[in-house]
Amino acid sequence: MTTHSTILGLALLTLLGSACAKTDTGTDGALDAITAEGILAHTRELSSDAYEGRSPGTPGEEKTVQYLTEQFRQLGLKPGNPDGSWTQPVEMIGFTATPLMSVAADGRAIPLQFPDDVVVTSRRNVERVEVPASDVVFVGYGVVAPEYGWDDYKGLDVRGKTILMLINDPAVPNPNDSTALDSTVFRGKAMTYYGRWTYKFEIATEKGAAAAIIIHETGPAGYPWAVVQGSYSRENIDIKRTDQNMKRVAVEGWITLDKAKQLLKASGQDFDALKRAARTREFVPVPLKATATFSIRNTLRDIKSKNVIARLEGSDPTLKHQYVIYTAHWDHLGRDTTRPGDQIFNGALDNATGTAALIELAKAFTRARPAPKRTMLFLAVTAEEKGLAGAKFYAENPLYPLDQTLADINMDGVNQWGRTKDITVIGYGNSTLDDVLRDLATPLGRTLAPDAEPEKGFFYRSDHFEFAKQGVPALYVEAGIDFIGKPAGYGRQKRDEYTSNDYHKPSDEVKPDWDLSGAVEDLRLLYAVGLRVANDPAWPAWKPGTEFKAARDAMLKAK
Numbered sequence: 001m002t003t004h005s006t007i008l009g010l011a012l013l014t015l016l017g018s019a020c021a022k023t024d025t026g027t028d029g030a031l032d033a034i035t036a037e038g039i040l041a042h043t044r045e046l047s048s049d050a051y052e053g054r055s056p057g058t059p060g061e062e063k064t065v066q067y068l069t070e071q072f073r074q075l076g077l078k079p080g081n082p083d084g085s086w087t088q089p090v091e092m093i094g095f096t097a098t099p100l101m102s103v104a105a106d107g108r109a110i111p112l113q114f115p116d117d118v119v120v121t122s123r124r125n126v127e128r129v130e131v132p133a134s135d136v137v138f139v140g141y142g143v144v145a146p147e148y149g150w151d152d153y154k155g156l157d158v159r160g161k162t163i164l165m166l167i168n169d170p171a172v173p174n175p176n177d178s179t180a181l182d183s184t185v186f187r188g189k190a191m192t193y194y195g196r197w198t199y200k201f202e203i204a205t206e207k208g209a210a211a212a213i214i215i216h217e218t219g220p221a222g223y224p225w226a227v228v229q230g231s232y233s234r235e236n237i238d239i240k241r242t243d244q245n246m247k248r249v250a251v252e253g254w255i256t257l258d259k260a261k262q263l264l265k266a267s268g269q270d271f272d273a274l275k276r277a278a279r280t281r282e283f284v285p286v287p288l289k290a291t292a293t294f295s296i297r298n299t300l301r302d303i304k305s306k307n308v309i310a311r312l313e314g315s316d317p318t319l320k321h322q323y324v325i326y327t328a329h330w331d332h333l334g335r336d337t338t339r340p341g342d343q344i345f346n347g348a349l350d351n352a353t354g355t356a357a358l359i360e361l362a363k364a365f366t367r368a369r370p371a372p373k374r375t376m377l378f379l380a381v382t383a384e385e386k387g388l389a390g391a392k393f394y395a396e397n398p399l400y401p402l403d404q405t406l407a408d409i410n411m412d413g414v415n416q417w418g419r420t421k422d423i424t425v426i427g428y429g430n431s432t433l434d435d436v437l438r439d440l441a442t443p444l445g446r447t448l449a450p451d452a453e454p455e456k457g458f459f460y461r462s463d464h465f466e467f468a469k470q471g472v473p474a475l476y477v478e479a480g481i482d483f484i485g486k487p488a489g490y491g492r493q494k495r496d497e498y499t500s501n502d503y504h505k506p507s508d509e510v511k512p513d514w515d516l517s518g519a520v521e522d523l524r525l526l527y528a529v530g531l532r533v534a535n536d537p538a539w540p541a542w543k544p545g546t547e548f549k550a551a552r553d554a555m556l557k558a559k
Helices: 002-019 036-046 059-074 197-207 225-232 257-266 271-278 348-366 389-396 433-444 464-470 490-501 517-535 549-558
Strands: 087-105 108-110 118-121 128-138 162-166 177-181 211-216 236-239 251-256 286-312 323-329 375-381 405-410 422-425 447-450 474-479
Touching: 036 059, 036 348, 036 517, 059 286, 059 348, 087 118, 087 257, 087 389, 108 257, 118 211, 118 225, 118 286, 162 197, 162 286, 197 211, 197 251, 211 257, 211 286, 225 251, 236 389, 251 257, 257 271, 257 286, 286 348, 286 389, 323 348, 323 389, 323 464, 323 517, 348 375, 348 517, 375 389, 389 464, 405 464, 405 517, 422 433, 433 447, 433 474, 433 517, 464 474, 464 549, 474 517
Parallel strands: 128 162, 162 211, 211 251, 323 375, 323 405, 405 474, 422 447
Antiparallel strands: 087 108, 087 236, 087 286, 118 251, 128 286, 286 375, 422 474
C-alpha cells in the first residue's frame, strides 16, 4: 500500500498542480502527507477499547480531547479558540429516560415493551414527565409545508394529545408514472428537512402536542430498529437551554411498524389505507379510538463537553480574517454496561476515520507552500450522535464570524473498501462547492455521483447541516460506488452490509480487509477543494432554489 500511495500521490500532484494553476498553489509536498497508514493509525487509536466508545462527558472524551489536542500541537498548528485554548466548552445535559407507558385502543390494552416495541424519551430537563391518558391522533407525515400547499394538521387542535406520524417526507406519487414519486413535491425521492425526525418533533412542539411518536420503517429510515434502540434508549444529550427545554414536546419517540399496525387495527384503522391517504394534500388527521399514557423518570447530569479546534493562519494580511472549516465529529455511542459480551461501541468508521482524516488534512495544510491565503480551521465536534449538538453549539456560538466563513467541508466516515472512479456528493447540486470538486476531480479521471439513496436524508444527518442551516455553504462527500476492479453492485453491497451489521453497533471496529487507498484519493481531493476556496477571490454560494440560500443572502447583506 505504501508504494501504491506514493505513486498515486505523484500522479495527483501533477494533475492538481495543473488543475489548480490559476488560484491554488501550495500542493507541493502537501498531498503526500495524506496516507493510508496515517488514517489507519489514528483510527486504531481512537477506536480502541481504551477510549470506551468516545461518549461525551466520560473518561473516553477526556482521552479523545487530549489525543486530538496533542496531534494538532505536534503539527505546529495554533490553538483554535481565540482565547488561546484548543477547545470550545459545550454546556450540555445528559438525560436517561426510564419510561412507563400504556396504550389502550377501543378499551383494550396494547402491550408495549421498552425498548423492543417503543423508544420514548423527554428532553425536558426535569426528573419527572407525566402525560396522563391522552387522545391519540394519526397526523399522516406530520408536515406543514406552505410552499408545497401541504398541511397535515388542517387546523386540528392537538394540544395535550399524542400524535402518531409516518417517517420521512410525504411520498407523493407521480401522476404520470405510478412507479415514481412526484419530483415537484418534496423533491420526489430525495428527502427534505420536513422528513427528518428533528423537524417532526419541532412541529409537534409548535403545535402543542403532549407526545409525538414516529412509526419506524426500516426502508425509508435507512436503518433498522436496532439503531433506534442503540441510539435513543440509553442516555441522550442536548445543549443546555435557559428554559430547561420546558417548551419542548413532553414526550418524543418511535414505535415499531408491527406495533403501530396493531394499534391502528385495534382502533378500526388500516395502516396501508392511512398511508395512502397521507400521500395526498387532501389528507385530514384521523382521531383514533385510543389513549396513551406516559410516565418518564429522567436521570439528569450536567455534561461539560468540548469541541476541539485548531487553526492554521492564512498568509494574506487581509484574507486571513476569512475562514474555511473542515469538520468531523469525534464522539460515538460510548459503553452500554447492560449488554452481554462486547459493551463498547468503538465507532471505527463512525467516526474515528473522519477524525483521523481531519488530522491528516491538517498535516497536509501545514506542508502547503506557500500557506493558504485564508485561515484554515480544523474543528472536531462533540455529540454528533446526539442530534448534532456540538456542531449546533458552534454554529449558534461561532468562534469566528459565520459571515466571514466561506465553507464547511465535513467528513463522517471514509471509504474503507478501495479505490473508486467516482465520489458521492451528499446533497449534490446544492452549492458551487460541487463545481469546485468537479473541476478538480475531472483531470484525475474521476466523476461526481449524487447520493444513490436521497430518500434517507443523509444531508441532514451530519454536522455540516448545522452550518448549512445558518447559511454557510457546505460540502459533504462519501465513498463512491463504482469500485475499480470490483463487480457492478459491489459498492452498494458493502454499504448495505455495513448498515446492517456494524452501523451503531459494537462491531464497528477496524476490519482486517480494510483498503484505505480510496480514502486517500478522496481526502486529497477534499484538500484541493479547501485550498481552492482558501485562495480563490470568489466565494462559494448556494445555488438558486436551495433551502439555505436565503439565510446566506441575509447574512451577507447584513454584513
